[in-house]
């Protein structure tokens with residue numbers, strides 16, 4: 001018999017028990033180990049016992065799961081991984097099992113103990129944004145408009161959502177014509193734009209043809225993405241925990257858009273095959289009440305706002321405006337820097353920070369920021385004490401990218417044509433501005449006509465070149481992250497400008513706090529991807545040993 005004398009739980013597993021445990025844990029003796037070969041809901045159920053048991057996890061697994069015939073555990077894990085039908089049966093059994101284990105133990109956070117990968121294919125950009133609106137607990141990845149050309153037809157048709165409500169309306173024909181025209185223009189411009197990019201930025205010595213071809217193609221597709229409408233179909237992969245998925249489903253079910261409610265149903269079916277117990281409340285009475293709450297409040301607020309506010313104007317220039325910041329941010333941050341190193345109340349730390357000479361405060365902030373070797377060296381949580389609110393008006397393409405940040409609060413207005421569109425200066429330099437603008441104008445007219453009748457659905461017709469307004473509130477730590485990440489040379493110029501402007505405005509009001517943002521890149525680059533492609537060449541050379 002093996003005994004694990006170092007185990008503080010005093011677990012002693014017999015050889016027979018070790019053999020039973022072995023398939024399900026990555027290590028039988030070490031205090032740190034992983035679970036394997038069991039469905040997600042069983043892993044979740046097992047972890048949920050931590051809060052109510054004095055036993056070690058391996059002991060619980062053995063006594064209450066593997067060796068408890070009533071748990072059905074053996075039947076659940078005995079199914080062959082190759083056999084899809086038995087996998088489904090296993091998950092069903094696991095669900096029933098989970099219900100039994102969790103009765104009396106479960107709190108909402110138990111649904112965070114299991115996760116799933118869900119692929120959402122052929123969804124519109126409207127749906128992609130709704131999926132990516134999630135923050136805690138979900139990690140999305142989406143097809144890139146930079147690396148993938150969206151000119152492919154399937155069955156003779158471009159790949160955009162013929163949205164059901166629009167297609168059932170009198171706008172159907174105009175919508176299709178305008179969308180086809182956008183894609184025709186996009187497809188027709190790829191080669192001329194690529195040729196012009198190459199002519200304007202010829203390959204320099206030392207740059208490989210591979211790196212140059214990738215960088216110039218990425219640039220051409222970046223320049224053209226403004227022509228793609230929000231109806232453009234894309235693929236989004238999501239990894240997340242059950243609780244986050246449940247909330248996402250609830251939000252999608254509450255949407256006025258049929259694509260989103262349909263997507264919620266399809267996702268629910270996919271999740272039911274993997275983590276059913278964790279997401280079933282999204283469609284229960286509790287979930288329906290939650291959906292109704294979201295729907296009703298959104299509708300009521302919109303109606304009230306329309307009644308209360310009339311005749312508001314519209315700006316049309318792209319802008320980033322710092323709307324609010326803490327005038328005493330330095331003192332707040334310094335109090336938070338002092339706090340863990342003293343044993344005084346926060347109020348007293350605040351007084352100390354306020355009474356401290358400015359040069360001492362600056363010295364503390366500089367020491368706290370330290371010598372940052374890269375943008376990954378982010379200052380600590382004291383920087384979360386300073387908050388900034390921005391109002392941004394920029395093209396939807398830039399919004400689409402910046403919306404992916406999660407450690408902040410963002411909210412947009414409806415996609416529409418009120419604020420006009422942005423044509424990349426290069427498109428005009430290449431003499432291709434006329435067809436670019438014509439396609440945008442035509443789609444804009446159709447979007448406006450649809451908006452008069454179907455405001456929510458009209459958003460599908462709006463191309464990414466049109467501007468949208470959104471608000472962002474974030475703390476200084478996220479300002480560091482966003483401004484440094486989104487100004488890297490390989491970024492899209494649309495959001496690079498927003499990030500650079502945010503940096504400028506924060507530095508203007510809080511120069512000492514912004515001093516550590518050393519990795520904001522304020523330069524412009526003709527071929528944004530080139531340096532990254534060069535580095536890739538270098539890595540490939542190292543890998544190949546040449």
Ligand SMILES: Cc1cc2nc3c(=O)[nH]c(=O)nc-3n(C[C@H](O)[C@H](O)[C@H](O)COP(=O)(O)OP(=O)(O)OC[C@H]3O[C@@H](n4cnc5c(N)ncnc54)[C@H](O)[C@@H]3O)c2cc1C
Pocket residue numbers: 136137138139140141142143144404405406407408478481485486490491492
């Ligand atoms: C040049 C470039 C190209 C890109 N290309 C693509 C693309 O092709 N497809 C695509 O889908 N996206 C792409 N993105 C978006 C990218 O994947 C991120 O979604 C986006 O940059 C947000 O960054 P973030 O997660 O670091 O920031 P935030 O969400 O603001 O998070 C800030 C930090 O908090 C931490 N954090 C936040 N959430 C989590 C979490 N769930 N788990 C662990 N840590 C977390 C991380 O440290 C993170 O850096 C691209 C981004 C850039 C800059």
